[in-house]
Amino acid sequence: MRRLFPVTDETAAPDSGGMPGEDGRGGAGREWSLAELAAAYAYPRAGSGGPVPWLRANMVSTLDGAAQHDGRSQPISSATDMRIFGTLRALADVVVVGAQTVRQEGYRPARARAEFAETREAAGQGPAPAIAVVSASLDLDFSLPLFTSPLVPTLILTGASAAPDRLAAAEKAGARVVTAGDGIGVDPARAVQALAGLGHTRLLTEGGPRLLGQLVAAGVLDELCLTVSPMLTAGDAQRIAGGPAVAVPQSFRLLSVLEEDGFLFTRYGRS
16 A cells, blocks of 8 residues: 555654555555554544544545445445455444445444554543444334444434334334434434534444435535545446535545555545
């Protein structure tokens, strides 16, 4: 993995074995360690007023803009993309995901990673991030491991008008229901604040496109980690963000770019 563009000292991975080499791997032909990836993708440090919510998204897209192939993101991903995926999860307090993505991708509970145990403990985090599912209808299979056997209880973000029988089913399965909207749906800004109220300020969303579009439209997205996959799929697959267009395009600035085997691993922050 090699760094193509300069990044700041705060976002650069530590130079523990020389600058990443021309072979696309760190140092003298070596792969970047998980610790180096964690340093490169570290959340911003808390200011004097204490931690504030920081919402980052992690998505993958083909060269022609497809966020999925046959309804799933795995076919357009890579082994290194999955290492970064796991690293971003290990840094987060909570992973926010849409109900449709839970159904399509077969979401399971986040697992504890021994490689990150000390880092998470030092940051005051539990052994693994919670999964927070955004769902208006609560049309979810509560018999899945995501709800019955997570390391930390799964959260469900929903509106105040959610069906009582579905709320009862969710709570019976062991999920913690968090109200983040006055009607049926979820208000993105209220969802961020509700999670922060539970102590979750390092937020990560993995989509899907509909949820990311809602977060973009609400102006609550702080950072986008986008993997550009060197593939072309054509077809009518979704983009990484869907829904109505925003009135004025939002500007983000490039923080860093890494490359391996033609995949670009980019980070953009709110301007």
